Amino acid sequence: MNVNKAMIVGRLVDNPEARTTSSGKTVCSLRIATNRVWTDANRQRQEETEYHSVVAWGRTGEIASQYLQKGNMVYIEGRLKTRSWQDSTGVKKYRTEIIAERLQLGPKGFGTTAPNQQEPQKKEPEQKETTPQEEIPIIDEEEEIDVKDIPF
Numbered sequence: 001m002n003v004n005k006a007m008i009v010g011r012l013v014d015n016p017e018a019r020t021t022s023s024g025k026t027v028c029s030l031r032i033a034t035n036r037v038w039t040d041a042n043r044q045r046q047e048e049t050e051y052h053s054v055v056a057w058g059r060t061g062e063i064a065s066q067y068l069q070k071g072n073m074v075y076i077e078g079r080l081k082t083r084s085w086q087d088s089t090g091v092k093k094y095r096t097e098i099i100a101e102r103l104q105l106g107p108k109g110f111g112t113t114a115p116n117q118q119e120p121q122k123k124e125p126e127q128k129e130t131t132p133q134e135e136i137p138i139i140d141e142e143e144e145i146d147v148k149d150i151p152f
Contacts, residue, residue, distance in 0.1 A: 004079045006098045008052055009106075010034035012072050018065035028061030030054040030100075032074065054078070056100040064103055073106025 013031040020026055036048045054076055056064045068074060078100040086092055 005077075006080050007075070007077045008032060008034050008098065009073065009075045010052065011106075012068055012070050012074065013051065015070050016065045016068050018061060026058060026061040026065070028056045028064045030056065030064060030068070030074075030076075032076065052076075053095065053097040054100050055081075055097050056103060060100050060103050064100070067105055075102075075104040075106065076100050077102040 010032040013033050016028050016030050018026060018028045030053075032052045032054055034050050034052065036050065038046050040046050055061075064074075076098060078098045080096055081099050082094055082096040084092055084094045
């Protein structure tokens, strides 16, 4: 049995770059940053950022280019694909990318809209929307669970 599955939740490093192939299919390139947080042997908090290249084809690519922008959080599910080419000096280059098969937009903060859309006019100016931005908790891999903390 073989499995090639990648799942990441992170923030866009740049705005998506959408293109159309000669056959008319949409392809969108995304750069996503994910963070890993842990406590080292000296009980010091450590953080590491990993950058991922993602390629979204077809309708998934169209949605990514229409609704995502730099800084947005996104969930990507797909498969890993490594491609190779020779540069102008003849050196063989490799790039491993995530080919997006599923994309889920992250939480929206207050006042954010999709590009090319305007916010609807508020009927009563004294009412303000106070939707707090959803925070995603950081799960520390090294933290031990105390049995007394389990509620059952």
